[in-house]
Amino acid sequence: MVSIDRRLFASFAFAAALLVPCGIATAEPDAKPGPASSPASILAPSGKLRAGLYPGTPTSYLAGRDGGTPRGVGYELGKALAEKLGVPYEPVVFKKNAEVLEAVQSGAVDVAFTNASVARAKVMDFAPAYLDIELGYLVRAGSPVASVDTVDQKGTKIGVTKGSSSDGVLSRDLKNAEVVRAETVGLAAEMLKEGKIDAFATNKATLFEMSDKVPGSKVLDGRWGMERHAVAIPKGRDAGLPFVRSFTAEVKANGLVAGAVERAGLRGAQVSEMK
Known part of the structure; x- marks a missing residue:
């Protein structure tokens, strides 16, 4: 009787083992979760901040005079955001704004500075406006x-x-x-x-x-x-939006946006009201 029970027990154990899915790891009782992703890893996954810009407008990018430092509100905000994240800054200058928008959607650039229209908000995420x-x-x-x-x-x-x-x-x-x-x-x-x-x-x-x-x-x-310009990031990186919102509020309050407007010679614009 004892030997039969043992054989039955062995059969049951073997059948139960077959029901356990392969390749599924079980957590150790005292395993700890990994560290949360940093804003830099979310917003600049390549290790540098690639900012999409286009020439001919002070809202985005103006080449430096006689080979000097470039100007433009977008150019300056991109540089400041990279410094805030603690990563190298890589301005990527396209021929036209439509190419910048395509690059944001595809993730070829990490950030852009453009009109936050309803249509664009469907394909990229925006922080609050910094310029009206x-x-x-x-x-x-x-x-x-x-x-x-x-x-x-x-x-x-x-x-x-x-x-x-x-x-x-x-x-x-x-x-x-x-x-x-x-x-x-x-x-x-x-x-x-x-x-x-x-x-x-x-x-x-x-x-x-x-x-x-x-x-x-x-x-x-x-x-x-009216156009309301804001920082835009690719869809899927919304975990970084709180950081970008905080950055936007900071550069409006500390005068960076106003200073960039003046340095670029931008006319017909004003810093958006704080929200």
Whole structure:
């Protein structure tokens, strides 16, 4: 009887062993959880902060005069964020903002400084705004557009940067004027000079910069909207957002944003109110 019981016990033990899934490790009773990920490892997983920037606008990047230090609010904020994280800074300058946005979505860059539109918030995460900028129009000499209210007329050609938030809004809202897309801000300035467009639409910080390069042009009074620029990071790194929010509040309070605005010669913008 005893030998039968032992055989039965051995059979039961063998069958039970077959029911245990392979490859599943069990935790040791006194095992401790690993250390929480640091903001640097979340926001700059490559070990350096890659900041997406684009040239021709003081909100993002302006090459240094005679090979000197670059300027631009985005450039300076990226440098400050890298220092705050304790990682090297790598500014990545693209030809146009649309390429910056694509790089944020793909994770090719770690951070960007751009208009926090509703559409963009679906594909990247934003901290609170640090800069408010009016949206307006730059008109060429002799343009039929005399005011913001007279833009939407048949025969009028309004330039926008291809794929920009201005493109998205005005392509929808303008019912009579023709929207003409330019690949870059620099090309848009040439189009204004040559009379290929009657006005160009974007934020006033960029418009004032363009006006210096287009003789006889002027930025119209009034606005058709507002841009609120904020720090953007790729989706999936939301664990780093509290750090970015704190950073944004700090650089607004300590005067870094205001100083960067002044150094870049940015016009038509103001530091966002504290929230």
